[in-house]
Amino acid sequence: MSFCHAAFYGIGAYSTAILLKNFDLSFISVLFFSLIITAICGFIASIFILRLKDDGQMLVSVAFALIVYNLMLNLVSLTNGTLGIKGIPAIEIFGVNFFEKWKFFLLCLFLLLFTIWFFRKIIKSPYGTVIKGIRDNCEVVENLAHPTSIYKHLVFVLGVTFAGLAGSIFATYITYLEPSLFLLISSIFVLIMAIFGGLGNIWGSVLGAIIIFIIPEILRFVGLPDSIMAETQQIIYGFLLFLLIYFRPQGVMGEYRM
Amino acid sequence: MIQVLLNGIIVGGLYALISVGFALIFSSVRFYHLAYGSLAFFGAYITYVFRYSVGLNFFLSMILSSIIFGFVGILFWKMFYSPLQKKKTSSVSMIVASFGLLIVLQNVMSLIFGNGGKSISIHDNLSQGYEFFNLFITYNQLVILAVTIIVGILFEFMMNKMKFGMSIKAVGQNNDLAMTVGINYESVMNYVFFIATFLSVIGASLISLEIGIRPIYGFHIILKIIVACVIGGMGKVKGAIAGAMMLGIIENFGIYFFGSIWQDTIAFALLTLFLVFRPKGVFE
Incomplete structure (x- = not known):
């Protein structure tokens, strides 16, 4: 890790x-x-x-x-x-x-x-x-x-x-x-991607990356004003990280449990 | 030179106030509560709100927001960490989850208060500094020093002379044994999170006297605290105080010799060296 x-x-x-x-x-x-x-x-x-x-x-x-x-x-x-x-x-x-x-x-x-x-x-x-x-x-x-x-x-x-x-x-x-x-925040992106898809699985990482980059598009689609966009995005990432650890530590399709 | 030492001691005292709580939490639950730093600066923002929007005295606002955040700290334990711990989550996962919470808190702060800095002062007009024996100290620094010492003494008294302080220590030393002699784990945890968050908000409010408040500072301070705790030996409260003092002094000498741009680099290089070569801290 x-x-x-x-x-x-x-x-x-x-x-x-x-x-x-x-x-x-x-x-x-x-x-x-x-x-x-x-x-x-x-x-x-x-x-x-x-x-x-x-x-x-x-x-x-x-x-x-x-x-x-x-x-x-x-x-x-x-x-x-x-x-x-x-x-x-x-x-x-x-x-x-x-x-x-x-x-x-x-x-x-x-x-x-x-x-x-x-x-x-x-x-x-x-x-x-x-x-x-x-x-x-x-x-x-x-x-x-x-x-x-x-x-x-x-x-x-x-x-x-x-x-x-x-x-x-x-x-x-x-x-x-x-x-x-x-800055560190981009490392965290990488980490969320890897954890989301599942550690120790290549396809999991790809899936994680896709999901992480779809979230901002969804937010834009919902029509959030630009001024609070970045913050809302990061709040969602933060909660996502917490919920993942809570409900599915091995990620969506992972083999390795943290 | 002695001036640099004095500044180092003041900065170290501030780090110590916040590190003590972090070490207290680590000693009783064995994980890194990273959201702790952001929680502390959230508290400093609330101090700011009490000071300027409500119009209270600085000290009163600081204590009020510390008490409020003490309860928020308990809430964090009950809502987030306790359920995770019951699922036997590994310590690395705990760090990641806690990091998620840190990101959430930091961004909630910048949504509410904006990304720009806010500054707090004790009096509305600027007060001048004092000079003793060729040493220069500002009014704010004097207040910081005094509050740090008072809080430190109170804390020591509480931990050594009062019943719940001793039960916190007992849980820290041996959790299972503490429970067999009838100490209630959940209520001890409540005390731990209350006291830790209380101290951290006081520390953060005092820091904001010197450098103001920004949402990102919560993240900066938690890194410094981890460095301090590692230097002193992770999970030892006394070690955390000593480590924080040492970090403050080393940082200030680093600034004196190399310039302030290398301050963080020095701190993190220290962290790496200690973790690799002396993971138990300076005092074993």
Whole structure:
């Protein structure tokens, strides 16, 4: 359970933006470098986060997210502080520009399918079996002579690298970055999505994401005034989180009970 | 330098007032009541309402809203946490649920009072500061220090000399044993949540004298409190006070040496270091 996903999303986004703006590189190589940067940060974080269990783990991940946020805010020479980075160019791969919405949508869809395919592949593989085993009963897997600690680090780094990928794509989409985009609240979004759909289930996460993004549309449809929109939305998310824990801790289609 | 130390002690005292309640709750129910920080600042808003809309004296409004929120604290226990605990929810799930409540409270506050800051003062006109032995202290800080000390002494007296204080301690040390000697768990929980929320609202009202009130502060303060409690050792009331004092002093020295932008980074780095290398706190 980690609260710091948004931090890696932010690291991915920021490194893409900084590399794209300051160096004359193609998008593919920028993406490659920013994923490596995210993975390295993820590895450093995992050293601390994975040494702890339950509550402590959660707290350290929150602390990490806030430290990253503060760095984004205060390393002005690199990130331009609260002013943010403006004018990030659109993606260009082999001469195809993804500035237009429909092309961008296709790219995202492709990446989503790729991610789902990739994670399914992992889960179905022998590694996946070990990972599931670690989740369900760590001691048993350890007694079977699997290096559980290495597996945990690998899974963590892999997870945050995909968050970094999402971040890079996001940076080119909105063309403007500021630290508050990656505040804790976005981690909570991710968490609600994952819990809502069910932990330990890929399709659950997708379902959770869809539901979370439908809620604001419903509110708009009901005709709430814009001034109280954001607050009402968050109140609903908050209650949703509480009710989920109360009635269905394993989520809508999850396998893992918190 | 001594000036920095003094400021640190004042800030630490404020953290301590709020941390004590958090540690008290943690010691008796073993979960993180994250909504606690937002509840405290909701109380500070109500203090504001009493002070300016009703027109009462600052101290009277603070005590009134603390009492009201003491009952709100009990309500939170009865409505939200007690049912969850009866379902044997794990502590991680408790954190998530409590976080949901924090988000709800924070947004209810910004719906009612707006996102902008509100400021409270004791007197309508500005009062000047005092100087002792080259140390400078403002009137507000003096009040904060005095109230913190008075509340601290009262709290100690209550916990050690009165019956319900001792039963709270008993539940904290060994829940099952406490119940076998005839302590009523539910009523002890009521006391715990009342006292904790009462103290936190006093703390938050005093903080708002210095920095004003915003809905987001509830979230900021709960993070600081967790840092303080981890430094002092989670679930130990005395540890929480010591941890809060240390955090306040370290933060102020951090500001003195590195500038105020790194204040939060220092606090969270401390949290990480303590959790990883010394999870039981400084005093074991």
